[in-house]
Each structure stands twice: as structure tokens, then as C-alpha cells.
Amino acid sequence: MSNNNITKDTPGLRGLSDKSLAWLFITPTIILLLAINIFPLIWTIYLSFTDYRSNQPGREIEWVGLENYRDVLTSPDVWGYMQTTASFVISTMLIQVAIGFALAMFINKNFKGNSLLTTIILIPMMLSPAVVGTFWTYLYQPQTGVFSYIIDFFADVGPLDMIGSVDLAPWAIVIVDTWMWTPYIMLLCLAGLRSIPEYLYEAAEIDRANALQKFWYITLPRILPFLMLAVLFRGIENFKMFDMVVSLTSGGPGSITELASINLKREAFENWKTGYSSAFATILFVTVFGLGSIYVKALNKVKS
Amino acid sequence: MRKVIKNSVLMTSILAIGLAGCSESADGGADASDITVCWAAWDPASALTELSKEFTAESGVEVNFELVPWTNFADRMLNELNSRGQLCDIMIGDSQWIGSGATYGHYVQLNEFFDAEGISMGDFLPTAVDAYSAWPKGTDNYYALPAMGDALGWVYRKDWFERPEIKEAFKAETGRELTVPTTQTELAEVAKFFQGREIDGKTVYGAAMYSERGSEGITMGVTGAMYPWGVTFEKNKGKYDLDGAVNSPAAVEALNFYKDMFKATTPPGHTNAYMVENLDAYKSGQVAMQQNWFAFFPGIVKDEAVGGDTSGFFANPGQNIEASVLGGQGMSVVAYSEKQDAALQYMKWFAKPEVQAKWWELGGYSVHNAVVQADDFAESTPFAGEFSKAMSSVQDFWQEPTYAELMQASQKRFHDFVVADKGTAQEALDQLKDDWTKILAADGKIEE
Known part of the structure; x- marks a missing residue:
């Protein structure tokens, strides 16, 4: 009855085939995608071959070929920022996977207060990274910060300058990122753990497998695709990390925590080197895309 | 159907007239309201x-x-x-x-x-x-x-400077009277004297100095030492001949001075500080002196904690010449x-x-x-x-059209050296000279 009503009210759709109808629905999305994602990407690639500067709109744009790419790839500073980014990504991934997995194993057990604890653990990832960065600057404050106080209380090391110290600042950003995003890894691992059928463990019990064997032969292989997925998502996110680190350290002290994305922003919107920064952005995109593709292939292999 | 079309035309006309009206009112108010x-x-x-x-x-x-x-x-x-x-x-x-x-x-x-x-x-x-x-x-x-x-100036705790026991201790330590610093060297000496001293049961520090990385903070602080040392960015004004000017022996000496004073006299954690952080450190009674713009001084005079006769003010002290930062x-x-x-x-x-x-x-x-x-x-x-x-x-710092780039370069080089202990003062200034040369060459001001 209601279908008949719809057909009566929409005479224009009567003659359309299913295929045409499908196109009608997805065309706006495709147009939006082209306008928001694909066009800017192509435009960025085009600009990367020019000397365009967005603060000089009247200036004639010159085609400079691969000059911007050469400048980016031969700059020792850029390699320094890439190393900083790689260290940040690798250390956060290792720590977060270890803690996230352990937390998931713990939360997966049935105990009183389990739900409440899960909710509390998940709170940090619901906050804005800029807010997290800003309030951790207060926690890290050497004279009044809670973090410094706790460390001093247990280790008696005096005021700890986490953000201002060359040795500690890289760890300061790793700690905050771990605090914020470990729950995300935990959540994915938990989903993996809960998808393992109970009968596998029962069969292992019958075969007299010990806890380590159950973990090694059942839990780990079953959860590995979930872990790898979590690493992929977080790896990509941390490769382009910007807001949290800017509010926490501004890339300092010196350039110790200046990640590639922070430097990219400086070049694009403070130095206005649009062509150069477009080349830098393209290189970063290709790097993430390339590494991501290799990783996805490995992920598929693990799954199969 | 005819009614629908009629209504649509009517609505469109009303909307068009409305928009035209809005646009007219915006123009009309543009110059007057x-x-x-x-x-x-x-x-x-x-x-x-x-x-x-x-x-x-x-x-x-x-x-x-x-x-x-x-x-x-x-x-x-x-x-x-x-x-x-x-x-x-x-x-x-x-x-x-x-x-x-x-x-x-x-x-x-x-x-x-x-x-x-x-x-x-x-x-x-x-x-x-x-x-x-x-x-x-x-x-x-x-x-x-x-x-x-x-201009860049300094605020000091006049009440502390006037206390007999502090004056005595200063004389015993330095052999001279505790007075308002008249040179950069005296400024550092006074700041070092106050560093870590117990006053009214609280540990206080020497000076709140600029160290901010993101915008212009550390450059303003460092140039506050460089200009009194007689440093200029060009050997001949307007010629953009940087080599031997921005990386001259005087510039190296001034940069080393700033770093030494910064490391020896600032409160813990003062590594990304500009105007507001310096004001906070001073108003909370942490430091004996703060480096800041004169623009903030009326607010200090009125401040409940450090206003009135509690604070005194002085222009950025000279060294080889009298100079302050604009x-x-x-x-x-x-x-x-x-x-x-x-x-x-x-x-x-x-x-x-x-x-x-x-x-x-x-x-x-x-x-x-x-x-x-x-x-x-x-x-x-x-x-x-x-x-x-x-x-x-x-x-003043460069006022060139490429000022933002020139500033970012100095922010990086100064912060790397002063706060992050990277390299020597000579290396930092040589790198800065190279950075600035590239920027000015790209702008057509000089041949690289």
C-alpha cells in the first residue's frame, strides 16, 4: 500500500532502471569526493612543480620542474623531521600495542566493575587532542605539575622539566599520545578477543594445553589481524600528528619534537612557500600511501 | 500543479527582493555605521x-x-x-x-x-x-x-632590591651595590644573584626571559642582547651583506651571553615562554626581574600583588652601545x-x-x-x-616582505642553540646567515 503511494507521488522516478537510480544516488557523493579530495590532491601535485606562493597572489607562477622535490629531499632539516616522526610513530606503536593488548586481556575477564573500568579507560580518546596537549603542559609543569610531583615523590629527582629538556621532551609526547590512544588499541583487541569461539579453548583444554600454549596457538593468531589493523590506523594517524604536539611543545625544545607535519605547516602557512610545501606534502602522502599499501598486503596475508 | 508553479514564482520573487534589500542595506551601512x-x-x-x-x-x-x-x-x-x-x-x-x-x-x-x-x-x-x-x-x-x-624593557622587584639583608648579601658576593643594572653584564650578575635565593620562605629565580619557539619570542629576547653588543644584520644598511655582520664575533659573544644568562637565571620549565609566561612568573613572585614590552607596564603598576612601589622599571641595558628592541x-x-x-x-x-x-x-x-x-x-x-x-x-628586526620567513629561520636557529643546546653559537649564526641569504636571494634582494 505504502509503496504504491510512493510511486504515485514520484512520477519522475517511474522510468528509471535500477542502475540509473543507483547513479542518481551516488553522483552527489562522487562530485563531493572529486571536489573535496581528488581536485585538491591533483592541484597540490601541480603546485609542487611551481614556485607559487599564496601570499603573493599577483605574482606570475613559474614552472620549476623537480626543484621543490630536490630541495625537500636534500634538506638535512627535513630528514631530521622525518627521523623525529619515525621515532615517534615506532615508539608509540610499540608501547601502545603492548599496553593496549594487556589491558584488553585484563578487561576480557569477567569481574565486578568491568564495565565501569572500561568506560573510564576509554575517556582519554574521546577528548580533543588540542585540549589534551594543553592540559598536559600543566601536568608536566616542573614546579606545580602533578606529573612532576609524582615522579619526584617516588624517585626524588627534583623538578622534572619534561617539555623543556632535550632528553625528556620526545618521551613527553610519547607518554601523552600513549595515554590518549592506548584505549583505542585496547578496544580493537577486545573486539578480537571476544570474537574467538570458546570451543577452541575447550578443545585445547581437552588436549591438555597450558595457558602459554593457548595464548600462542589460539589467542595470538586470532587477534593478530585486529592488532595489525590497530597499528595501521594509529600509524597513519601518528605519521600526520600535529595538534597534540603543537599544543604540548610547539615542536621544541629547539626542533627536538618538530614532526614532519608541524614543519609542513610552518613552510605552508608561516613561510608561505606553497610550491615547496606542496612537494613536501606529496612526498609525505606517497610515503604513507606506499607504506600503507605494503602493510595492507601483509595484513591480508596474515588474515589468509 | 499550476498553483505549485505560481507559489514557487512568488516565493522566488520574495526571496530575490529580500536578498537585494539585504545587499543594499549592507552597502548603505558600509561607510557609515x-x-x-x-x-x-x-x-x-x-x-x-x-x-x-x-x-x-x-x-x-x-x-x-x-x-x-x-x-x-x-x-x-x-x-x-x-x-x-x-x-x-x-x-x-x-x-x-x-x-x-x-x-x-x-x-x-x-x-x-x-x-x-x-x-x-x-x-x-x-x-x-x-x-x-x-x-x-x-x-x-x-x-x-x-x-x-x-620597546623591550625590564621590570624588577624594587622591594627586594631595597631590603638591607639582600643588599648586604649582594655586596658581599659581588663587591658592588645592588642597583638597577646599567649594562647587560650587570643584568646577568643581578639575575644570577637572585637565582635559587630564599625570600620570604620561598625559592625565587633570577629573571623571566623570552624563549618562545612558535612565533617571535626567542628572537626578540636574543636580539635584546645582540643590539647592545652593536650587532647589525647587514654590514652596510640596505646592502644585505650579511656575512660578517649577523655572524660576527660580537654576535657570537651576545648569543653566548643570552644562553648563559638564560640557563643560569630562569625558573625551571621556562623553555617556551613569551609575554604572558613572563608576566605570570613575575606576578606570582617567582622571579626578581622579567624581560617584557613596555606595553605591559601600566598593568603591572596597577597589579594588586606587584603594583605600586613594589616594582621598578628600566629600559633594556646597553653593553657596547645603548640599544633596545622595537x-x-x-x-x-x-x-x-x-x-x-x-x-x-x-x-x-x-x-x-x-x-x-x-x-x-x-x-x-x-x-x-x-x-x-x-x-x-x-x-x-x-x-x-x-x-x-x-x-x-x-x-627592529627585518621589515622585508619576507619577514615571516626570516623570523622563522631565526626562531629555529636561536631555539636550537639556546634551549636545545644544539651546536655552538658560531654554527647557529652561520646557519642563520645561510638561511637568510637563501630567503633574500629568492626574493631577488641579493645574488646567492
């Missing part, structure tokens, strides 16, 4: 907001303010100008923006307007006119009215504004001597001769005399 002044969010902007009420009462033109915190001020406002935005009718922009404002056509040239309205640049301090209004430097092409004079801003009319007539009307009002006098009274820093050369000016506030002294020997 309101203007927007863009500036940083700080005490002087509050003073100007108050002062501008008189302009509104006289002219009927409402003055709105778009105020942005200092840390984002340059980013936000330069973005606004570069995108040819129409948010601001008047820009109170940093002195260093004058080159790009004039070169890229963001600011309206004001010579004709000044001539027509009888506004003479001879009525303002010559250093201020050169710093805030003229581009290229040394010419009579004006793109701004000197609005807010400012702060402050000029007032420009934005070329993309549709309300330029009203903006110019505001500027004409602001340039009047009586308005300038009121501006100074409210806490703004007038550089109008009628104000700063008045007989009672030096006694008008506890810092007025030192302000005049500082303004007589100010030097």
Missing part, C-alpha cells in the same frame, strides 16, 4: 576600545574590535591579509609587517590622505615614523600612522576594506593631539611629540622616562 579594527588581544587594545567610544559619540560610527591572542596574531592576521579578507577595515599590524603590507598591496598608501587632512609625520617621533609607517625605509612613502610605540604597531587601512572612508575618518580622529594625550592616559603608548615631549611626560608614570630612553635607541 561601523568599522572593524584588528589587533592583538592585550591591555592596550582594551584601552583603545575605551578610547574609541569617544569616536563613536562624535561620528556615530561604531568601532568593533577583532582581537587575537599574541601567539596566533601574526598567523591569523597575515592569513587574513594574504587571502584579501574583508574582516578588518583597520589593521594595527606589527612594525615588521610594513614591508609586505606595502609591497603586496595589503595596506593603503596614506600620503595623499595625510596631505589632505593636514596630518604631519613630523608631529611624531622620527624613530617611530621610520619604524611603523615608512616603506621602503628612509622614504616618505607612508602606509601606517604610528599608533602604539613600544615593539609596537602602526595603524593601517586595509586595501580590501569596503569601508575605507570611515576607516580614514577614524585615523584622522586618532591622530589629533588631544586624542593622543588621552590614549597615553588610558595606557596606550602614544609617540606623538605633543605627548612625549611634554614637560611633565617623564613624571607622568613610573616608566615614562625609561620608555623615552628606550625609544631613542630602538632597533
Whole structure:
């Protein structure tokens, strides 16, 4: 009855085939995608071959070929920022996977207060990274910060300058990122753990497998695709990390925590080197895309 | 169906008439009803907001303010100008923006307007006119009215300096009287004396110094030592011959001095500090001295904790020469504004001597001769005399159109060396010379 009503009210759709109808629905999305994602990407690639500067709109744009790419790839500073980014990504991934997995194993057990604890653990990832960065600057404050106080209380090391110290600042950003995003890894691992059928463990019990064997032969292989997925998502996110680190350290002290994305922003919107920064952005995109593709292939292999 | 079409046509017509009406009303109000002044969010902007009420009462033109915190001020406002935005009718922009404002056509040239309205640049301090209004430097092409004079100065705990036991301890330690520092070396000596000292049961520190990485903080601090050492960025002004100037032995000595003083006298964690952090450290009683812009001094005088006779003020001390760092801003009319007539009307009002006098009274820093050369000016506030002294020997950072790039380069090199202990002072300055050479060469100022 209601279908008949719809057909009566929409005479224009009567003659359309299913295929045409499908196109009608997805065309706006495709147009939006082209306008928001694909066009800017192509435009960025085009600009990367020019000397365009967005603060000089009247200036004639010159085609400079691969000059911007050469400048980016031969700059020792850029390699320094890439190393900083790689260290940040690798250390956060290792720590977060270890803690996230352990937390998931713990939360997966049935105990009183389990739900409440899960909710509390998940709170940090619901906050804005800029807010997290800003309030951790207060926690890290050497004279009044809670973090410094706790460390001093247990280790008696005096005021700890986490953000201002060359040795500690890289760890300061790793700690905050771990605090914020470990729950995300935990959540994915938990989903993996809960998808393992109970009968596998029962069969292992019958075969007299010990806890380590159950973990090694059942839990780990079953959860590995979930872990790898979590690493992929977080790896990509941390490769382009910007807001949290800017509010926490501004890339300092010196350039110790200046990640590639922070430097990219400086070049694009403070130095206005649009062509150069477009080349830098393209290189970063290709790097993430390339590494991501290799990783996805490995992920598929693990799954199969 | 016919009814639907009829209704649609009617609605479209009403909408079109409505939109046309809105557009007309927006144009009509453009020159008469309101203007927007863009500036940083700080005490002087509050003073100007108050002062501008008189302009509104006289002219009927409402003055709105778009105020942005200092840390984002340059980013936000330069973005606004570069995108040819129409948010601001008047820009109170940093002195260093004058080159790009004039070169890229963001600011309206004001010579004709000044001539027509009888506004003479001879009525303002010559250093201020050169710093805030003229581009290229040394010419009579004006793109701004000197609005807010400012220079780098120091605030000290006068009450601590006057305590007999502290004076005694200082004399015992240094062999001289504890007085207001007159050289950079004395400044460091006094700051080191206070570092870690117990006063009223609290551990205090020597000095709050600039170390901010993101915008311009550490460059302003370091140049506060370099200029008194006689350092210039070029060997010959206007020739862009950097080698042997910015990386000269005097520059190396000054940079080493700043780092030594910074490491030995600042409170723990003061590694990304600019104006607000220095004010906080000083007002909370942590430090004996703070480096800051004169613009903040009226607020310190009124402060409950450190105001009145508790604090004293002095211009940035000299070393080989007397020199301070220029702060402050000029007032420009934005070329993309549709309300330029009203903006110019505001500027004409602001340039009047009586308005300038009121501006100074409210806490703004007038550089109008009628104000700063008045007989009672030096006694008008506890810092007025030192302000005049500082303004007589100010030097500014580059004002080139590529100023933002030049600034980012120095921020990186200075922060790397001073805060992050990377390399030597000579290496930092050699790298800075190379960075600046590349930037100026790309801008066509020199051959690399």
C-alpha cells in the first residue's frame, strides 16, 4: 500500500532502471569526493612543480620542474623531521600495542566493575587532542605539575622539566599520545578477543594445553589481524600528528619534537612557500600511501 | 500543479527582493555605521576600545574590535591579509609587517590622505615614523600612522632590591651595590644573584626571559642582547651583506651571553615562554626581574600583588652601545576594506593631539611629540622616562616582505642553540646567515 503511494507521488522516478537510480544516488557523493579530495590532491601535485606562493597572489607562477622535490629531499632539516616522526610513530606503536593488548586481556575477564573500568579507560580518546596537549603542559609543569610531583615523590629527582629538556621532551609526547590512544588499541583487541569461539579453548583444554600454549596457538593468531589493523590506523594517524604536539611543545625544545607535519605547516602557512610545501606534502602522502599499501598486503596475508 | 508553479514564482520573487534589500542595506551601512579594527588581544587594545567610544559619540560610527591572542596574531592576521579578507577595515599590524603590507598591496598608501587632512609625520617621533609607517625605509612613502610605540624593557622587584639583608648579601658576593643594572653584564650578575635565593620562605629565580619557539619570542629576547653588543644584520644598511655582520664575533659573544644568562637565571620549565609566561612568573613572585614590552607596564603598576612601589622599571641595558628592541604597531587601512572612508575618518580622529594625550592616559603608548615631549611626560608614570630612553635607541628586526620567513629561520636557529643546546653559537649564526641569504636571494634582494 505504502509503496504504491510512493510511486504515485514520484512520477519522475517511474522510468528509471535500477542502475540509473543507483547513479542518481551516488553522483552527489562522487562530485563531493572529486571536489573535496581528488581536485585538491591533483592541484597540490601541480603546485609542487611551481614556485607559487599564496601570499603573493599577483605574482606570475613559474614552472620549476623537480626543484621543490630536490630541495625537500636534500634538506638535512627535513630528514631530521622525518627521523623525529619515525621515532615517534615506532615508539608509540610499540608501547601502545603492548599496553593496549594487556589491558584488553585484563578487561576480557569477567569481574565486578568491568564495565565501569572500561568506560573510564576509554575517556582519554574521546577528548580533543588540542585540549589534551594543553592540559598536559600543566601536568608536566616542573614546579606545580602533578606529573612532576609524582615522579619526584617516588624517585626524588627534583623538578622534572619534561617539555623543556632535550632528553625528556620526545618521551613527553610519547607518554601523552600513549595515554590518549592506548584505549583505542585496547578496544580493537577486545573486539578480537571476544570474537574467538570458546570451543577452541575447550578443545585445547581437552588436549591438555597450558595457558602459554593457548595464548600462542589460539589467542595470538586470532587477534593478530585486529592488532595489525590497530597499528595501521594509529600509524597513519601518528605519521600526520600535529595538534597534540603543537599544543604540548610547539615542536621544541629547539626542533627536538618538530614532526614532519608541524614543519609542513610552518613552510605552508608561516613561510608561505606553497610550491615547496606542496612537494613536501606529496612526498609525505606517497610515503604513507606506499607504506600503507605494503602493510595492507601483509595484513591480508596474515588474515589468509 | 499550476498553483505549485505560481507559489514557487512568488516565493522566488520574495526571496530575490529580500536578498537585494539585504545587499543594499549592507552597502548603505558600509561607510557609515561601523568599522572593524584588528589587533592583538592585550591591555592596550582594551584601552583603545575605551578610547574609541569617544569616536563613536562624535561620528556615530561604531568601532568593533577583532582581537587575537599574541601567539596566533601574526598567523591569523597575515592569513587574513594574504587571502584579501574583508574582516578588518583597520589593521594595527606589527612594525615588521610594513614591508609586505606595502609591497603586496595589503595596506593603503596614506600620503595623499595625510596631505589632505593636514596630518604631519613630523608631529611624531622620527624613530617611530621610520619604524611603523615608512616603506621602503628612509622614504616618505607612508602606509601606517604610528599608533602604539613600544620597546623591550625590564621590570624588577624594587622591594627586594631595597631590603638591607639582600643588599648586604649582594655586596658581599659581588663587591658592588645592588642597583638597577646599567649594562647587560650587570643584568646577568643581578639575575644570577637572585637565582635559587630564599625570600620570604620561598625559592625565587633570577629573571623571566623570552624563549618562545612558535612565533617571535626567542628572537626578540636574543636580539635584546645582540643590539647592545652593536650587532647589525647587514654590514652596510640596505646592502644585505650579511656575512660578517649577523655572524660576527660580537654576535657570537651576545648569543653566548643570552644562553648563559638564560640557563643560569630562569625558573625551571621556562623553555617556551613569551609575554604572558613572563608576566605570570613575575606576578606570582617567582622571579626578581622579567624581560617584557613596555606595553605591559601600566598593568603591572596597577597589579594588586606587584603594583605600586613594589616594582621598578628600566629600559633594556646597553653593553657596547645603548640599544633596545622595537615593539609596537602602526595603524593601517586595509586595501580590501569596503569601508575605507570611515576607516580614514577614524585615523584622522586618532591622530589629533588631544586624542593622543588621552590614549597615553588610558595606557596606550602614544609617540606623538605633543605627548612625549611634554614637560611633565617623564613624571607622568613610573616608566615614562625609561620608555623615552628606550625609544631613542630602538632597533627592529627585518621589515622585508619576507619577514615571516626570516623570523622563522631565526626562531629555529636561536631555539636550537639556546634551549636545545644544539651546536655552538658560531654554527647557529652561520646557519642563520645561510638561511637568510637563501630567503633574500629568492626574493631577488641579493645574488646567492
